[in-house]
Amino acid sequence: MRYLSSLIFGLAVFCTAATARAQGQLPDSEEPISQCLAIARGLGGVQYASLTPVAMEPGDVTITFVGHSTFRIETAGGVVIATDFDGRTGEGRTPDVVTMNRAHHTHYTLSPDPAIPHVLRGWGEGGEPARHRMKLEDVYIRNVTTDIRGGFEVGAMADGNSIFIFEVAGLCIGHLGHLHHELSASQRAKIGRLDVVMVPVDGSYTMAQGEMIGVLQDLRASIVLPMHFFGSYTLERFVEGMKDGFRVEYSDTPTITVSLRDLPDTPAVIVLPGY
Template identity: 25%
Template sequence: MIIKWFGHSCFGVENGIKILMDPFNKNVGYPIPNYQPDIITESHQHFDHNAHHLFKNKFVLINTPGNHILNNLEITGLKTYHDKTHGHERGENIIFKFEFSDGIKLAHCGDLGHIPDKDTLKELEDIDIIMIPVGGYYTIDAKQAKEIVDILKPKIIIPMHYKTNFIDFPISFVDEFIDLFDIPIIRVEEEFHIEGINETKIVVFKIKEV
């Protein structure tokens, strides 16, 4: 499996099929990904997560809860909320759980704004990899993200939706999250290759500034 971070909550995942998650538009501040996905998933319909229209190749768009099966890949969309008030402030959010043919299970939490309920957490209890927002303000913050990680115990923890030099959103830097842990921190540029999942680690991506 190869994971690429394009900024914010947008990832490319290659594992027999190419998936692009939560693409943003040019107003966010990151470069638009040069990527040709087979599948695009969108956790909700805000401009920094739903810019599938920028990609001109043929792809399958998934932006609803429920079960979706494509080419031996099972995708489950779990309904959650973008805030702590059941969507009254910022609407609904979808956590997408990906179950690949090689057995790897990955969850992308989108703009999750609350601690999920017990049923949702149970659906996620077997994941190997989690992509989770940590910046607060619009989403859960670092402490809430750690609470979820402590419950689910994934082996690979990938923070997202945090402050960088590319964006001016009023959210926190990733250090507020990783400082809460006493586990290995792997810092990578461009992409992260997964050949086996063993020790628990946090993977922090860095995008080169042009």
């Protein structure tokens, strides 16, 4: 009986791991070493990221602001990702991966296109926080959960939001989702280094702008991409608050191309057209 129980348990573990692998999710034992959890070191002799879309080279990643909190990320390995997906993915083919958060309906959909192979929800089920560890071609995707306060569609929810981190081409790209509070030391450690960060700057539905700027000063990303703003006044007020220590650039196009070799020496806020 003891042998049979052990066999059943072993088969259950095997099946769970096999299912996770089939869905692109990695069990603990197979997680790659995160390049973003290493100690960040300065990169001398780099230049500002190009603000003009160009043909992708090895190591390049293109990021397109689709609108609100949705960015379209395209890797040199051919992976397409849409963040805080509510049905919009921008121009081009169907994404391989979409990520979603649940504060309100402009950040998720309960009816994603069945053609999307990987739908990563930023909230968990059954009281458990969401946990994503996924390797797809040249990108490794993971999440760090944060809480959602009351007053939104789902009310207060522990671990109701996910900061998704995309590790690709040596870059650490983070999307803060619908962040409602300052990061704890534990969350900050789990995030690690961010080279590019997508940040909500509305100043009310998420966090006060002063508090959000404090989060960004702590994260010390090389490139900050504002999102989740309502009108030019909200955006410009955030930009003014960021000018102490950050260079501000305005792009004529919603797409930028970034690479590890071209990260700016001075941290930059890059405003992409859209809303």
